[in-house]
Amino acid sequence: MTSRLLLASAAALALAAGAAQADVTLGVASPFTGQNSSFGEQIKRGAEAAAAAINAAGGINGEKLILDLQDDACDPKQAVAAANKIVSANDAAVIGHFCSSSSIPASDVYAEAGIPQISPASTNPKLTDRGLTSVFRTCGRDDQQSAVAAAAIVSRKLGTKIAIVDDKSAYGKGIADGVRSALAAKGIHEALDDTLTQGDKDFSALISRLKSANVDFVFYGGYFSEAGLLVRQAREQGLKAIFMGGDGIAATEFASIAGPASDGVLMTFYPDPRDNPAAAPVIQAFRDQKFEPEGYTLYSYAAVTAFAEAVKRAGTVEGAKVAAELHKGSYKTVLGTIAFDAKGDPDTDPFIVYVWKAGKYVPLK
Amino acid sequence: MAYFLQQTINGLTLGSIYGLIALGYTMVYGIVGMINFAHGEIYMIGAFVSLIAFAVLGLFGITWAPLAIVLVLLIAIVFTGAFGWAVERIAYRPLRGSFHLAPLISAIGMSIFLQNYVQLLQGARLRTLPALVSGGVTLFRENDFEVRISTIQIAIILLAGVLMAALTFLIEHTRLGRSQRACEQDMGMAGMIGINVDRTISLTFVIGAALAAGAGLMVTLYYGSVDFFIGFLAGVKAFTAAVLGGIGSIPGAMLGGILIGLVEAYWGGYVSGAYKDVSVFAVLILVLTVMPTGLLGKPHIQKV
Numbered sequence: 001m002t003s004r005l006l007l008a009s010a011a012a013l014a015l016a017a018g019a020a021q022a023d024v025t026l027g028v029a030s031p032f033t034g035q036n037s038s039f040g041e042q043i044k045r046g047a048e049a050a051a052a053a054i055n056a057a058g059g060i061n062g063e064k065l066i067l068d069l070q071d072d073a074c075d076p077k078q079a080v081a082a083a084n085k086i087v088s089a090n091d092a093a094v095i096g097h098f099c100s101s102s103s104i105p106a107s108d109v110y111a112e113a114g115i116p117q118i119s120p121a122s123t124n125p126k127l128t129d130r131g132l133t134s135v136f137r138t139c140g141r142d143d144q145q146s147a148v149a150a151a152a153i154v155s156r157k158l159g160t161k162i163a164i165v166d167d168k169s170a171y172g173k174g175i176a177d178g179v180r181s182a183l184a185a186k187g188i189h190e191a192l193d194d195t196l197t198q199g200d201k202d203f204s205a206l207i208s209r210l211k212s213a214n215v216d217f218v219f220y221g222g223y224f225s226e227a228g229l230l231v232r233q234a235r236e237q238g239l240k241a242i243f244m245g246g247d248g249i250a251a252t253e254f255a256s257i258a259g260p261a262s263d264g265v266l267m268t269f270y271p272d273p274r275d276n277p278a279a280a281p282v283i284q285a286f287r288d289q290k291f292e293p294e295g296y297t298l299y300s301y302a303a304v305t306a307f308a309e310a311v312k313r314a315g316t317v318e319g320a321k322v323a324a325e326l327h328k329g330s331y332k333t334v335l336g337t338i339a340f341d342a343k344g345d346p347d348t349d350p351f352i353v354y355v356w357k358a359g360k361y362v363p364l365k
Numbered sequence: 366m367a368y369f370l371q372q373t374i375n376g377l378t379l380g381s382i383y384g385l386i387a388l389g390y391t392m393v394y395g396i397v398g399m400i401n402f403a404h405g406e407i408y409m410i411g412a413f414v415s416l417i418a419f420a421v422l423g424l425f426g427i428t429w430a431p432l433a434i435v436l437v438l439l440i441a442i443v444f445t446g447a448f449g450w451a452v453e454r455i456a457y458r459p460l461r462g463s464f465h466l467a468p469l470i471s472a473i474g475m476s477i478f479l480q481n482y483v484q485l486l487q488g489a490r491l492r493t494l495p496a497l498v499s500g501g502v503t504l505f506r507e508n509d510f511e512v513r514i515s516t517i518q519i520a521i522i523l524l525a526g527v528l529m530a531a532l533t534f535l536i537e538h539t540r541l542g543r544s545q546r547a548c549e550q551d552m553g554m555a556g557m558i559g560i561n562v563d564r565t566i567s568l569t570f571v572i573g574a575a576l577a578a579g580a581g582l583m584v585t586l587y588y589g590s591v592d593f594f595i596g597f598l599a600g601v602k603a604f605t606a607a608v609l610g611g612i613g614s615i616p617g618a619m620l621g622g623i624l625i626g627l628v629e630a631y632w633g634g635y636v637s638g639a640y641k642d643v644s645v646f647a648v649l650i651l652v653l654t655v656m657p658t659g660l661l662g663k664p665h666i667q668k669v
Contacts, residue, residue: 033484037488206638208634236499257589260496
């Protein structure tokens with residue numbers, strides 16, 4: 001008994017000693033549980049693969065990159081708790097969060113501690129619009145996304161009676177408001193506005209409302225679980241309108257929830273980074289592990305790459321210096337070459353319109 | 366008019382589901398005098414068992430909808446009933462005769478436990494089922510607005526009707542139903558005249574769980590997606606339905622369920638989808654303050 005106890009404490013000491021060595025710890029905060037956990041999985045896999053590649057190539061300035069995974073469940077309160085954990089663990093930077101409503105409150109915690117934050121997925125403009133110098137993202141912004149959606153609605157004449165529905169979340173309302181004002185700027189006003197509640201499953205009342213207003217186009221700002229149910233129930237009730245969503249429905253679950261009803265649903269999303277020829281070896285490595293690097297996987301991968309490169313260039317893991325370095329110059333990543341502007345937004349290509357077909361999305365021609 | 370009818374169909378479908386869950390609350394309250402707050406979770410388990418059963422039947426090649434639905438209903442009733450029985454046996458029976466808040470607290474604990482149990486066992490991600498029943502009937506059209514009832518909505522309303530009729534028959538015409546009614550009137554006296562009170566209470570929980578399993582099967586078919594958290598909101602709404610109908614009253618629970626479904630559909634259809642849930646809970650507050658015994662409830666007589 002005593003010897004086992006001794007052994008255990010020796011092991012604990014060894015572990016503590018291991019952590020005390022000069023490794024670079026990088027926080028990864030995303031929803032690993034809850035409704036949006038499939039996005040969290042993408043972010044985790046992307047960060048893990050990037051860290052493995054960096055470590056295989058000798059680490060950052062000779063130091064190993066270690067990930068510190070924190071679950072925020074896409075819940076603002078839990079996100080702040082996760083941020084506090086990351087700060088108290090003295091992580092060098094954080095990759096995350098996924099949901100805008102988590103990233104925004106958490107960013108204040110990171111900014112106060114001077115830890116750089118790179119979100120691979122939060123698209124709400126507010127994240128980088130508040131003048132925080134330590135906030136970055138590798139994804140686009142909702143206002144870019146809304147503009148692309150509105151332009152497509154007008155130029156492709158997708159509908160005459162338009163309804164805009166959102167889920168009241170920071171992301172959903174943000175993108176819906178963006179489409180609303182972009183359409184208004186073109187002189188088009190929606191016929192119906194309504195909202196639904198995240199987590200709700202029955203949208204029959206809303207669909208009857210859309211039917212009676214005779215809408216032929218619905219823009220939905222929100223995530224895939226509600227969007228999938230909305231489209232499925234709409235087709236069951238015989239609503240023939242065209243549906244369009246944002247990047248929040250870019251998950252294969254959208255098609256498995258909606259079933260055949262997902263065919264023809266439009267969506268704005270980034271040009272698929274999987275089409276980038278420079279990313280081919282990375283993508284092959286993912287596929288060898290039986291994981292399809294869809295959605296945000298490569299955005300997360302790119303965020304880790306950019307961070308590691310900035311640390312190398314700055315020659316330190318000190319938050320303020322790394323953040324200053326990230327604002328300078330450009331970074332070669334799986335997304336192509338990224339330069340962050342003064343706000344921390346990337347200069348990558350804007351969004352394009354996709355269409356769902358047989359459970360997959362392809363660029364709309 | 367057409368629009369009103371469409372919203373009525375939507376509301377009836379929702380209401381059938383709430384009504385079935387509400388029966389479980391009301392039966393337990395009628396006999397034991399406690400609110401079984403874990404009942405929403407029992408419904409969630411019913412939905413998960415149905416989803417798994419559909420997947421397993423699919424493996425055996427049984428995909429003909431009517432047969433698959435009947436088989437899944439039986440499987441769901443057996444498994445969910447076992448959960449209902451176990452919950453009563455573990456969390457409530459040892460507390461019978463204890464102070465009256467004890468089983469209530471135990472129920473809340475049980476609810477949290479079951480939620481986490483399913484989350485750990487099945488994962489937190491949404492589980493989906495491809496649509497088994499599709500299509501529908503257009504009843505009539507009025508200025509481009511077609512009133513439509515989908516096959517699955519018809520199936521839900523029918524199945525709810527059958528289950529409710531079966532329950533009414535069971536309560537009124539069988540030996541078990543007589544024992545239940547006797548226990549409801551006076552548990553001590555029922556025990557003295559030779560009714561096995563423990564067994565009757567256990568079976569009441571099993572029947573409540575079986576009805577919840579029916580509701581779980583319906584949502585699985587209707588929405589095609591299930592997660593571990595669906596029991597909470599559905600449970601609270603069904604509880605509202607039971608209170609509206611008069612808690613303890615079986616026809617009251619059915620009526621309350623349908624009314625709550627209609628309130629939700631009309632509110633969502635005529636006012637705004639944003640505060641749909643608020644409308645339901647406003648009804649709960651209104652009933653509790655204005656008419657605490659509900660529509661069909663008996664006034665509570667303090668026994669001396």
